[in-house]
Amino acid sequence: MKKRFFLLGILLLLFGYPFLWPLIDALWEPKEPDAAAFPKYKAIRVEKDQIYQGDLLLVNKKEPIHTEAVPSDMILLSSHNYLVEGYCLQDNSIELSENAAKAFNEMVHAASRDNVKDFMIKSGYRSLEKPGKLAEEKGHDDDVLPGCFNEHHLGTALDVTSTQMKIDQSPEGKWLQENAWKYGFILRYPKEKVTITGVPYNPMHYRFVGLPHSAIMQERQLTLEEYVKYLREAKEVSGTINGGDYKIYYDPVATSIMIQVPTNGKYVLSGDKQGGVIVTEFL
Numbered sequence: 001m002k003k004r005f006f007l008l009g010i011l012l013l014l015f016g017y018p019f020l021w022p023l024i025d026a027l028w029e030p031k032e033p034d035a036a037a038f039p040k041y042k043a044i045r046v047e048k049d050q051i052y053q054g055d056l057l058l059v060n061k062k063e064p065i066h067t068e069a070v071p072s073d074m075i076l077l078s079s080h081n082y083l084v085e086g087y088c089l090q091d092n093s094i095e096l097s098e099n100a101a102k103a104f105n106e107m108v109h110a111a112s113r114d115n116v117k118d119f120m121i122k123s124g125y126r127s128l129e130k131p132g133k134l135a136e137e138k139g140h141d142d143d144v145l146p147g148c149f150n151e152h153h154l155g156t157a158l159d160v161t162s163t164q165m166k167i168d169q170s171p172e173g174k175w176l177q178e179n180a181w182k183y184g185f186i187l188r189y190p191k192e193k194v195t196i197t198g199v200p201y202n203p204m205h206y207r208f209v210g211l212p213h214s215a216i217m218q219e220r221q222l223t224l225e226e227y228v229k230y231l232r233e234a235k236e237v238s239g240t241i242n243g244g245d246y247k248i249y250y251d252p253v254a255t256s257i258m259i260q261v262p263t264n265g266k267y268v269l270s271g272d273k274q275g276g277v278i279v280t281e282f283l
């Protein structure tokens, strides 16, 4: 009996190896993860409404705000103590998008490490229901753009000043001009871009657009008007920010479209108000 098994083993080794080796390989070799089982991207549907929502919306004298544009994360700053540490509010009624308020808080803390500490938020969100009234009362410098053409209605624009002196003569103003881009903010109406923005230079008025957008705009010296056009024409822009890779692309949306977004990575959508959506992926 044992001899019979022994002979069978010899025969298998002699003639069966072409069939045995793949089996042995399959048992011993580590398998690559099945890409189909863990897809890197997933498809999501984007509706036309998204064109009018997001941090990159352009609002100017040619582009009125849409009612869908007000972010869902609006907060009353004075009731969030942890977000207003390190700076003053001109009054307790100032509201802002929470996302923008968190970035502002982070920025103010960074400035304080450079010993620049006298910031005050003078104005934030202005309601579309009461256009201009609040601004008029408080004498905002940038109200050359009335009603729905003023980006303060977005909840991501704010006027920042110094408690010590005029902002354009203050260490706070200088620090912001050099560093705000690192925290997702842009000086919305720069001195040298008046012909493009259509608004006089305003050293107080900052707009939250988020990273990496503010960094790209700083590097290329683009206003929001120029940047949105640049993204539409470039179709895809990629790079690295804070040690991570990002990819930005533009997709037109007629009624709705399916787009691919990272399954695990973060992504942010913003409309351009011109018929498309800008997708920012953090890979």
Ligand SMILES: [Zn+2]
Residues within 6 Å of the ligand: 123, 140, 142, 152, 157, 158, 159, 204, 205, 206
């Ligand atoms: Zn302003």
